[in-house]
Amino acid sequence: MTKNIMIVGVGGQGSVLASKLLGHLLLTEGYDVKVSEVHGMSQRGGSVVTYVRFGDKVYSPVIDKGEADVIVSFELLEAARYMGFLKPDGKIVVNTQQIDPMPVITGAAEYPKDLVAKMKAAGVKVDAIDCLTKAQEAGSSKAVNLVLMGRLSHSFDFSEEVWYRAIEAVVPPKFVEINKKAFSLGRAE
Amino acid sequence: MKELMLGNKAVARGLYEAGCRVISSYPGTPSTEVTEEAVQFDDIYAEWAPNEKVAMEVAFGAAMAGGRAACAMKHVGLNVAADPLYTMSYTGINGGLVIIVADDAGMHSSQNEQDSRNHAIAAKVPMLEPSDSEEAKQFTKLAFRLSEEFDTPVILKMCTRVAHSQSLVECGEREEIELRPYIKNIAKYVMMPANARPKHPFVEERAKKLLAYAETTPLNRIEWGSGDIGIITSSTSYQYTKEVFGEKASVLKLGMVNPLPEELIKNFAAKVKRLIVIEELDPIIENHCKKLGLAVEGKSLFPMIGEFSQGLIAEKLGFSPKASAALEEKIPLRPPVMCAGCPHRGMFYTLNRNHCTVLGDIGCYTLGAVAPLSAMELCACMGASIGAVHGFHKVRGEEIEGNTVAVLGDSTFMHSGMTGLANVAYNMSNSTVIILDNSITGMTGHQQNPTTGYNIKGDPAGKINLEALCRAMGFKRVCVVDPYDLEECDRVLKEELQAKEPSVIISRRPCALLKYVKAKPPIAADREKCVGCKSCMKLGCPAIGIKDKKAAIDETLCVGCGVCTQLCPFDALGTKKGGALS
Numbered sequence A: 001m002t003k004n005i006m007i008v009g010v011g012g013q014g015s016v017l018a019s020k021l022l023g024h025l026l027l028t029e030g031y032d033v034k035v036s037e038v039h040g041m042s043q044r045g046g047s048v049v050t051y052v053r054f055g056d057k058v059y060s061p062v063i064d065k066g067e068a069d070v071i072v073s074f075e076l077l078e079a080a081r082y083m084g085f086l087k088p089d090g091k092i093v094v095n096t097q098q099i100d101p102m103p104v105i106t107g108a109a110e111y112p113k114d115l116v117a118k119m120k121a122a123g124v125k126v127d128a129i130d131c132l133t134k135a136q137e138a139g140s141s142k143a144v145n146l147v148l149m150g151r152l153s154h155s156f157d158f159s160e161e162v163w164y165r166a167i168e169a170v171v172p173p174k175f176v177e178i179n180k181k182a183f184s185l186g187r188a189e
Numbered sequence B: 001m002k003e004l005m006l007g008n009k010a011v012a013r014g015l016y017e018a019g020c021r022v023i024s025s026y027p028g029t030p031s032t033e034v035t036e037e038a039v040q041f042d043d044i045y046a047e048w049a050p051n052e053k054v055a056m057e058v059a060f061g062a063a064m065a066g067g068r069a070a071c072a073m074k075h076v077g078l079n080v081a082a083d084p085l086y087t088m089s090y091t092g093i094n095g096g097l098v099i100i101v102a103d104d105a106g107m108h109s110s111q112n113e114q115d116s117r118n119h120a121i122a123a124k125v126p127m128l129e130p131s132d133s134e135e136a137k138q139f140t141k142l143a144f145r146l147s148e149e150f151d152t153p154v155i156l157k158m159c160t161r162v163a164h165s166q167s168l169v170e171c172g173e174r175e176e177i178e179l180r181p182y183i184k185n186i187a188k189y190v191m192m193p194a195n196a197r198p199k200h201p202f203v204e205e206r207a208k209k210l211l212a213y214a215e216t217t218p219l220n221r222i223e224w225g226s227g228d229i230g231i232i233t234s235s236t237s238y239q240y241t242k243e244v245f246g247e248k249a250s251v252l253k254l255g256m257v258n259p260l261p262e263e264l265i266k267n268f269a270a271k272v273k274r275l276i277v278i279e280e281l282d283p284i285i286e287n288h289c290k291k292l293g294l295a296v297e298g299k300s301l302f303p304m305i306g307e308f309s310q311g312l313i314a315e316k317l318g319f320s321p322k323a324s325a326a327l328e329e330k331i332p333l334r335p336p337v338m339c340a341g342c343p344h345r346g347m348f349y350t351l352n353r354n355h356c357t358v359l360g361d362i363g364c365y366t367l368g369a370v371a372p373l374s375a376m377e378l379c380a381c382m383g384a385s386i387g388a389v390h391g392f393h394k395v396r397g398e399e400i401e402g403n404t405v406a407v408l409g410d411s412t413f414m415h416s417g418m419t420g421l422a423n424v425a426y427n428m429s430n431s432t433v434i435i436l437d438n439s440i441t442g443m444t445g446h447q448q449n450p451t452t453g454y455n456i457k458g459d460p461a462g463k464i465n466l467e468a469l470c471r472a473m474g475f476k477r478v479c480v481v482d483p484y485d486l487e488e489c490d491r492v493l494k495e496e497l498q499a500k501e502p503s504v505i506i507s508r509r510p511c512a513l514l515k516y517v518k519a520k521p522p523i524a525a526d527r528e529k530c531v532g533c534k535s536c537m538k539l540g541c542p543a544i545g546i547k548d549k550k551a552a553i554d555e556t557l558c559v560g561c562g563v564c565t566q567l568c569p570f571d572a573l574g575t576k577k578g579g580a581l582s
């Protein structure tokens, strides 16, 4: 069975490292893996999506509506935007940070209120967490991605060791400790 | 061990393993990483050329001289390089020549959705189309062999989902290929009519040989499945097809999409009850089947527009859609925006203020067309702004002299702006051309270009002086402004629009995202002084918002460019110094 994870957020938030970590980990655990993202315009603060698929044999590199097992979101609104991609009983792991998109900044639209509650009411599991605070606690506001990965790790059966080895493999040596700490803070609770 | 590798990186790996010596390219999403990854190999000489035509000519020269060579570009780049391509099909090559072109169905970052297979057909050159990273590597290597065996350039066609997906690749060793001798051969390489005429039959003969090859090559393979349906497909559509059907349909997977086999397809069709072609964009395989007299379904089921996915294929073939989670909520869009501190912003603000008609071009600055700036009225193809402003002048004359400008970036200017500028100088329109020089090719992710002074490796290189270049073309009015200085921009723009001769304004400041550009402390908004007039909101800066009716600066985004401070009539925006604003 192919498993599908979507990583969504705002361009520049650090989803690249998250998908790199996942890809590496799944590969070393012996799965066939495909990771797909759209580069280019997405650097300019737009909405970004990365698809991670793994299993015995993966064909399509993309995830379609109703197929995602988990959506990992770096930002609240983005989690809501892609909810239609989730299986009806799927799970959302979301950083509660809110980044106003241009239409909200200019006053043409409003940032929806109580999104976490609304998503829960729609029947999906929502794991909402203030990753920025935890990342700062770990020593760097940039480590939001690893806090999220720590939360996501509950959706897998891999041991903490396996995750740590993957972190060591993909993160530059001088940031390994901070990233491990951020991961463990995310995984705790 | 297998590696998880981006499709474009796998192409670069294929270039390396195939003994490729030279790659010359112009960046363009989704093709850019091919060249950026190729430069990581010391055995390959890689460079950014000013445009795709030059890139292809460089690669051709390298191949003519006897080495294996390549060039990479996005689909529209092949239009620019079509001229060399169509005649290189006649001359043939010496060392292998592979042209990598990446299509962008769905237009994730392109101005149109053209199907590059049409170029392969029209130029009568073979085209291979991989469906994942491993194939991208294998097909690249094979493309060189075909190029040399059939004496032709070979096109490797990528698409966004193959170029920008990572899948497993088995790496191999580099094959050291000796330089082939270069022997003077006027009949082969000098395509004047007397030499080109006998070359056309060569091309047609080669096409026949390639067709014979297409019938038997393992690039095209049949995967027999259960059931009555037979599907002909290629590239990423093959992956979606397998995702939907698994072993429940027979699949003819085409790895070579030009020329298309005939017997192979007829034999496949004879063994299935329902023949379906699944291909993105144009109905090329479908029309080929129809020409062979086969009953086939294709665009009657699937769209000609946009990308496919497994869900789309399932839906169009009558499978019931997958249940999904749903949220009843209006979700505001999150379009890409000009970054905080982007040097383009100040110039667009100035153009807006002067009610200019702005004929634009392609780059980060195209975002100047987005609200609230909404300051740009054309974006078609690289360099079109200058030709268009000249055309405007020739039709509307004096009526528009005081308010119509062309705007284009430094990389776009080097790509296709210089010839347009030569036309303005030569045919004498009173045009004003603004070069937005942010010292980098921004849109495609920071590539160097001939104006930056650095090469693809970041090493010092030749640097073209834009002012000197424009003057040499005959422009007497060439001035440089700092787009962070709104007053200066306004003054110079007014002067140049009024001038009774053509002029060039170079709006110069490096991209705020460049590593060497250091951010200044963020601007702060004084809630006491702010009256909520929203003058600052006209800039469309993502770092400025309104909180409780007053301006508020997002300190995590603001790079302290200070443009907004020049706009505030109430002095409410400034840098923080010991709590007070200055």
Ligand SMILES: Cc1ncc(C[n+]2csc(CCOP(=O)(O)OP(=O)(O)O)c2C)c(N)n1
Residues within 6 Å of the ligand: B026, B027, B028, B029, B052, B074, B076, B077, B080, B111, B362, B363, B364, B365, B382, B408, B409, B410, B411, B412, B413, B438, B440, B441, B442, B443, B444
């Ligand atoms: C023929 C062609 N080649 C490549 C591209 C891809 N592309 C779009 S804009 C651009 C360059 C933009 O650089 P520049 O003009 O310096 O403006 P900036 O993005 O830095 O503002 C490129 C390479 C294209 N659209 N068309």
